[in-house]
Amino acid sequence: MSSYKPEDIxxxxxxxxxxxxxxxxxxxxxxxxYYVLDMFPYPSGSGLHVGHPEGYxxxxxxxxxKRMNGFNVLHPIGWDAFGLPAExxxxxxxxxxxxxxxxxxxxFREQLQDLGFSYDWDRExxxxxxxxxxxxxxxxxxxxxxxxxxxxxxxxxxxPELGTVLANEEVIDGKSEVGGYPVIKKPMRQWVLKITEYAxxxxxxxxxxxxPDSTKKMQRDWIGKSIGADIDFxxxxxxxxxxxxxxxxxxxxGATYMVLAPEHDLVDEITIEDQKEAVANYREEAARKSDLExxxxxxEKTGVFTGAYAIxxxxxxxxxxxxxxxxxxxxxxxxxxxxPGQDERDWEFAEKFDLPIVRTVQPPxxxxxxxxxxxxxxxxxxxxxxxxxxxxxxKIIDWLEEHDAGKKAVNYKLRDWLFSRQRYWGEPFPIIxxxxxxxxxxxxxLPVTLPEMDDFEPTDDGNPPLAKATDWVNTEDPETGExxxxxxxxMPQWAGSCWYYLRYCSPEFEGGPVDSDEEKxxxxxxxxxxxxxxxxLHLLYARFWHxxxxxxxxxxxxxxxxxxxxxxxxxxxxxxxxxxxxxxxISANTKDDFEEVERIKLDExxxxxxGDDFVIEGTEIRVDAKAHKMSKSRxxxxxxxxxxxxxxADSMRxxxxxxxPLEQVKPWSTQDVDGVYRFLGRxxxxxxxxxxxxxxxxxxxEEPPKEQLKVLHECIQKVTGDITDLSFNTAISAMMIFVNxxxxxxxxxxxxxNSFIKLLSPFAPHIAEEIWYRLGHDETIxxxxxxxxxxEYLVSDTQLYPIQVNGKVRGEIHVPREKAKDKEYxxxxxxxxxxxxxxxxxxxxxxxxxxxxxxxxxVVK
RNA sequence: GCCCGAGUGGCGGAAUUGGUAGACGCGUCGGACUUAAAAUCCGAUUGGUAUCUAAAUACCAGUGCCAGUUCGAGUCUGGCCUCGGGUACCA
Numbered sequence: 001m002s003s004y005k006p007e008d009i010x011x012x013x014x015x016x017x018x019x020x021x022x023x024x025x026x027x028x029x030x031x032x033x034y035y036v037l038d039m040f041p042y043p044s045g046s047g048l049h050v051g052h053p054e055g056y057x058x059x060x061x062x063x064x065x066k067r068m069n070g071f072n073v074l075h076p077i078g079w080d081a082f083g084l085p086a087e088x089x090x091x092x093x094x095x096x097x098x099x100x101x102x103x104x105x106x107x108f109r110e111q112l113q114d115l116g117f118s119y120d121w122d123r124e125x126x127x128x129x130x131x132x133x134x135x136x137x138x139x140x141x142x143x144x145x146x147x148x149x150x151x152x153x154x155x156x157x158x159x160p161e162l163g164t165v166l167a168n169e170e171v172i173d174g175k176s177e178v179g180g181y182p183v184i185k186k187p188m189r190q191w192v193l194k195i196t197e198y199a200x201x202x203x204x205x206x207x208x209x210x211x212p213d214s215t216k217k218m219q220r221d222w223i224g225k226s227i228g229a230d231i232d233f234x235x236x237x238x239x240x241x242x243x244x245x246x247x248x249x250x251x252x253x254g255a256t257y258m259v260l261a262p263e264h265d266l267v268d269e270i271t272i273e274d275q276k277e278a279v280a281n282y283r284e285e286a287a288r289k290s291d292l293e294x295x296x297x298x299x300e301k302t303g304v305f306t307g308a309y310a311i312x313x314x315x316x317x318x319x320x321x322x323x324x325x326x327x328x329x330x331x332x333x334x335x336x337x338x339x340p341g342q343d344e345r346d347w348e349f350a351e352k353f354d355l356p357i358v359r360t361v362q363p364p365x366x367x368x369x370x371x372x373x374x375x376x377x378x379x380x381x382x383x384x385x386x387x388x389x390x391x392x393x394x395k396i397i398d399w400l401e402e403h404d405a406g407k408k409a410v411n412y413k414l415r416d417w418l419f420s421r422q423r424y425w426g427e428p429f430p431i432i433x434x435x436x437x438x439x440x441x442x443x444x445x446l447p448v449t450l451p452e453m454d455d456f457e458p459t460d461d462g463n464p465p466l467a468k469a470t471d472w473v474n475t476e477d478p479e480t481g482e483x484x485x486x487x488x489x490x491m492p493q494w495a496g497s498c499w500y501y502l503r504y505c506s507p508e509f510e511g512g513p514v515d516s517d518e519e520k521x522x523x524x525x526x527x528x529x530x531x532x533x534x535x536x537l538h539l540l541y542a543r544f545w546h547x548x549x550x551x552x553x554x555x556x557x558x559x560x561x562x563x564x565x566x567x568x569x570x571x572x573x574x575x576x577x578x579x580x581x582x583x584x585x586i587s588a589n590t591k592d593d594f595e596e597v598e599r600i601k602l603d604e605x606x607x608x609x610x611g612d613d614f615v616i617e618g619t620e621i622r623v624d625a626k627a628h629k630m631s632k633s634r635x636x637x638x639x640x641x642x643x644x645x646x647x648x649a650d651s652m653r654x655x656x657x658x659x660x661p662l663e664q665v666k667p668w669s670t671q672d673v674d675g676v677y678r679f680l681g682r683x684x685x686x687x688x689x690x691x692x693x694x695x696x697x698x699x700x701x702e703e704p705p706k707e708q709l710k711v712l713h714e715c716i717q718k719v720t721g722d723i724t725d726l727s728f729n730t731a732i733s734a735m736m737i738f739v740n741x742x743x744x745x746x747x748x749x750x751x752x753x754n755s756f757i758k759l760l761s762p763f764a765p766h767i768a769e770e771i772w773y774r775l776g777h778d779e780t781i782x783x784x785x786x787x788x789x790x791x792e793y794l795v796s797d798t799q800l801y802p803i804q805v806n807g808k809v810r811g812e813i814h815v816p817r818e819k820a821k822d823k824e825y826x827x828x829x830x831x832x833x834x835x836x837x838x839x840x841x842x843x844x845x846x847x848x849x850x851x852x853x854x855x856x857x858x859v860v861k
Numbered sequence: 862g863c864c865c866g867a868g869u870g871g872c873g874g875a876a877u878u879g880g881u882a883g884a885c886g887c888g889u890c891g892g893a894c895u896u897a898a899a900a901u902c903c904g905a906u907u908g909g910u911a912u913c914u915a916a917a918u919a920c921c922a923g924u925g926c927c928a929g930u931u932c933g934a935g936u937c938u939g940g941c942c943u944c945g946g947g948u949a950c951c952a
Contacts, residue, residue, distance in 0.1 A: 003900095214865055214947085221864080224951065246952060259952095301950085331951045338952085345950055413951050532946080569946095574872080604888095609871055612925085626944095658886070660874055664867085665945070672873065675886040678901095685901085730875070733885035740885090743902095802881040807933040809881050835919080849932050855880045859932050 004684035006648020009770040014113055016769070022780050023118040026072045029521045034071040036063050037504075037561075039530025039538075040080040040497045043104040045089070048111040049630065050638045050656070050668060055529040055567040057653045058662050058728065060117045062527060064762035065723050067118075068786040074522050075118060076504040078125035079105050083493045084162070084178055087425040090456045097425040097456070101128055111641065115649045116765050118782070123507045127427075127496030132503065134447035135513040136495050137430040139545065141440050142552050144431075148194045149419065151438055155263070155287075156418060158186035163458035164422045185287060188462070191420040191429065191489060195544045199223050199412040202543055210563040212663075215535045222536045224413025229397050231337065231406035233258060233310040235270055236318050242266060242310060245332030245411050248342060249400065250392035252314040253381040254360035255337035256350070258321045259303065261329035262286040270321060272307030279304050279323055286325045301326055301349045312337075313405040314382075314396070324349065332411050340371060347371040361389065417541065419492060422464035424456045426490030434477050434484045445478055448486070464488045497538055498545040501525055501560060512554065519555055524562045532566040539564070565726065568664040570656075571627035572636030576602040578616060578623045587622040588613075627667030638668050650764035651677040657728035657763065676732070680767055682739050683760065687753060687771055695774060696748070704749040709793040711741045712752050716789035719759045728763070735760060750775060755787040803830045804857040811835040821852045830856045 017023060036059045041052065063075035079101075086097035086104075105126065112119070125132055143149040157166040161181035176183055195202075203223050206216045228247035235242060242258060260267055262283045271279045282304045303324030310321050326345055327336050340350035341359040347370045350357050360381045363372035378384040383399070384392045400406035420429070428448045430441045441448060451472035456465050466488040467473060477484045499513060505522045506515035539561070546560040579591045580598040591597050607614045607623055614625045630637045643652045654676040660666045689696050704712070715738040722731035738756060742748065753775060761768035761781045772781040799820035803811045811833040819825045827848055831840060839860055847859035 217865070218947065221948075226951075228952085244952080248952075326950050326952095328951065336952050343952065345952075348950095411951080535947085604871095614871095658873090664874095666873070669873070669887075672887050675873095679886085681901090729873095730885080733875075736885055800881090804881080804933070807880095807931090812881070847932060849880090851880060855933085857880080857932050 003690045004681045004688075004767070006650060006680075006766065010114075010116065010649050010766040013766045013769045014116060016780070017116075017118070018113075018121070020780070021122070022782055023075070023120050024122060025074050025076075025120045028072070029517075031070060031072045033074065033522055034063075034066040034527075035074045035522050035525045036066070036527045037075075037501055037525045037529070038077060039528070039534060040078065040500050041108065042080045042083055042493075043101065043108045044085060045100070045104055046632075047104075047107050048640050050570050050640050050643075051531070051567075051630075053115055053640055053652065054570055054656045054662070055531070056112070056115070056117055057656050058565075058567060058726065059527065059529050060653075061657070061723065061728060061762040063118055064765065064782060065786065067782055068758065068762070068784060070785075074123075074504065075120060076123040076125075076507075077112065077117070077119040077121075078123075078500060078504070079108070079127065080493065080497045080500070081105060081126050081128045082426045082496060084164075084423065084425070087423055087456055088162075090425070094454065096454070098128065101425075114644055115640070115652065118765070123504050125500055125503045125507055127500070128425075130447045130449050133427045133496065135503070136427050136491065136499070137446050137448060138443060138513060139499060139549065140427075140491070140495075141430055141443065141446075142554075143193060143548060144440055146548065146551070148197065148548065150192055150194065151189055152192050153187055154190050154192065154418070155185045155187045156190055157183045158188070158462070159183045163462070186462075190418055191487075193417040193419045193544075195417045195541075196412060196414055198544050198547055199225070199414050201547055202414075202540065205543065205547070205559050209559060209561070211561075212564065212566060215532070215539070215564065215566070218535045219540055222414065222540065225410065226412075227408075227410050229393075229400065229406050230333070230409040231313065231400060233313065233337065235266075235321070236309040236311055238270060238308070240266055240269060242321070242335050243333045244335045244337045245409060246337055246339075248339065248389075248393075249396045249406070250378060250381075250384060250387075250389055251339040251342045251360045252312065252337065252396060253384070254339045254341040254358040255312050255314075255319065256340065256356040256358055257319045257338045258310050259324045259327045259336050259338050259349070260306075260321065261327040261334040262323055262325050263329035264323075264327075264334045266335075267306065267323055270306055270308040271323075275305060275307040279306055282323060301345070301352055303349065303353065305353075313400070313403065320355070322349075322353070330415055331413065342371055342373055344371040344373065360384075417544075419495075420489035421492050422458055422462065423490050424450070424453065424465040426492065427495055428466070428490055429487040431487040432475060432477060432484040433487065434480075434482055438487070439477065439484070442478060464490065466490065494538060494541050498542045499549070501528075501542075502549075502555065513549075514554065516554075516556075523555060524557045524560055526562055528561040528564045529567060530564075531569070535566070565663065567662050568660075568666060569629065570638075570659070571665060571667045572630045572634065572638070573669055574625060574627045574667050575636070576604065576607050576614060576623050576625050578602050578606075578621070585616060585619070585621045587620075588624045589622055630668075638670065643670070643673060647673050647677045648680075648766070650680055650767050654680070654732060654764055658732045660729055662726050662728060679732075679736050679739065680764060682743060683767065684771070686739060686743055686748065688774065698746060698748045699753065699775075700747050700749055702747065702749050704752045706793070708742075708745065708749065708752055709790075710796070711738060712755055713789040713793040714738075716755065716759060716787045717794065720786070720789065723762070732763065735763075757781065758784060758787055799853055801826060801830065801854075801856050803833055803836050804855065805836060805839040805860055807857060810839060823850045823852075826850060826856060830858065 038056050038059050063073050066073050081101045086100040089095060089100050090097045127133060140149060159166055159176045159181050162176055162179065166176055166183060203220060203225060206219055226247050228245060229249040230243055230245055231249060232241045232243050267279060301324065303322045306321045306323055308321045309318040312319050338346040340346040340357040342361055347357065358380055359372065360378055361372055361376040362379045363376060375389055378387045378392045384395060387395060397408050428450055430446055430448050431438050432441055451469040453465065453469055455468060458465055459467055473486050473488060475484050475486055476482060502514040502519065505518040509515040542560055546555060547558065549555045550558055578600045579586050579588055580600060581594040581596065586594065602623060606617055608617045613622045615622050628634055628636060640652060651673055655673045658676050687696060687699060715734050718734035719731045722728065757768050757771050758781065769781055795817065797817050798814040799817060801813050801815060802809050803813060813829050813833055815826055815829055827850060830836060843860040845858055846861050849857035
């Protein structure tokens, strides 16, 4: 072997690492620890796509870097392996989901190993393993014991095609996130987790986390805390009161009607005889509507009058009570006081149904529009008149409390978490029903394993597939021996991923989900890398469970993930698209003017850049130049296996990091992989003689000269700093600069090469191990010491000063190091520079700017 | 609609606290090596103007658009435009 052949050296070192368990997590707790975690992958049938290795390479670089800096590193991987696709495949083909899952996991594992990631494979976990989900069930029992898990009959998102209930967040625009099937509302008995009880703590906990601001904001918005008041409205000629939540109690004098959600409990009771039919029809219609229809029809407000009236506690006047679906039953109290003067939705409704509108906040003089929602002085509000919004709020709340009509209140958008699914391939609940009442099975009876089945279709009446396993369903109460029925729902996929990061700390531990000594050492996760699509759900659910476990004394930290980073999506290759209408080319910017437009994919050679746009070569016809999200249907998916086959894993890793900043969205370009591949080839040839396979003659044992040390230490400084900042793209660029420089040298002292190869090793570990070995080392490079840079080599003998005249660079001078900070000297040299002189001669020097070791600017008038 | 994020060569992208815009890489062009090709290596590569050509030098313009602050703005401020993402009757 002589030239750089990744296929040979990569498999060699992958085998070496595995045989020697190079990356086994150290068991001692003596050194500082670093826990670096990738988001739990779902092992899909299509295998790894190029987005996976992006985050994984970043964490792997950090893991390897930290090991070389003396840390004990926990860098694990595992499988979030329950889930719908394997079950749907089972329904279609009869293949048991376990088989599909096992096959997919094996494929994923192989692909990850081919990329040379330094995971501790002894700590692999799998959510579908009964030894794992035993503890998922155990945690559920804790939730149940604490009253945080309850059964409820709730209108749920029922998807007939998938035969399952979906969580709100799995429904997008009224269609299922998976498959895009229609979703309707249907009441069903469900398990629900009381995440709302933790709303405030989930909100507060965000403050101290080192997370992207946008992610924190999304979580805050999702929790949606708002402060206002609960106000009770008496119903005229009834004993009932209707409670509303409002953030604008100050506008109560403008509350000219009320609205109940169609599902509100009091609707039937208060509706007068004459309106019963209309209201019943409206409610039925609203129930039948899917979320999609509700959204689509949202332009036009609808509603019916109940015939009943409420008494506005502030004005004492009777106001009509309506039913309308623009009020949601699931937020606040499901009822509102409508203040059209200060609320756009109420205004719209009031206009449509001819209800009175009273302004209670003075809009500015130039205000044009309908409802006014801004700041201003109260009007038409008796004792509130003249007060600003905040003052008025305070005063009215005091007034309401005095008159026993309301009180200050806080509300959250966050809803309780619908926690059951009508599926087979998920964790069974550790719950039995005795005489129809739920009862936990008890810790000793865990795990409750899935029964063997070969039919995974739900029953016709919408019961989960597990209902068909009658031998399994019909059991007895382990305590009393009474007949009992098992819960046939299963947990959602989120369950297993809510606590997996804990299991990695002690994957074999049998006394609980996590060994407390290990937990105290390893937690919290120091660096968590994964897609922004999990900004809300996974991260919120996991934080919720973590806080519950904290309350149970299972974990010692209040938050699981101290630092979080989202890798940006990798898009497909840039595509050029031209448009034709009736056979003639049309410009891309006019394509919306035509009804029928034909899209034509163009080659790079067929287009050229003209101004800000790309056009068809030789014409003015604009085309679209865009990189799209990779998708099977578009046919632009890049398979990492192909890149590894063609260029090797080291090039794959290097390219994904070189593309651009980790967190940014970036288009893929296979051609660009050439660049990093050539770089690795240059590294190889700098050290290895291609003919003999021996070290080059230029590789010597001599002491490096100062110029070489300068180049090396600049590289060390840059790479070290950039890894810390996660700026892997510029770290690689720094190594390229080093190699470009070093290739000009006649001699390559081993000490310099050793240091450089260490720098390269977290990025391209295979070639680094091979060269390290050829440089005469017996041990893996993975635990050698990271090179330290020495400031003293970094200083050059001269200092370069660009010389500006009126802010424009007109020349540059080099001054000796010892004079670099000498203002007098530098300025006189600057003025003496030939080109600068011309400008000085033409005007008067009025000001001299001298920034030490940076720049000189002369202001001339 | 609302809330974030981003606009820099043909392309991906660099640029400390405001201090030489375009590092590094791709592509393109030219050259070396070769019978030839591949591979490799060297050089050029923002646009424009001037000095006869070339080399070289100098100047002008230039980081989405328009203003502003400053000795100096890709970077800061205000107003727009475009693209990407999130969210959507949450009272």
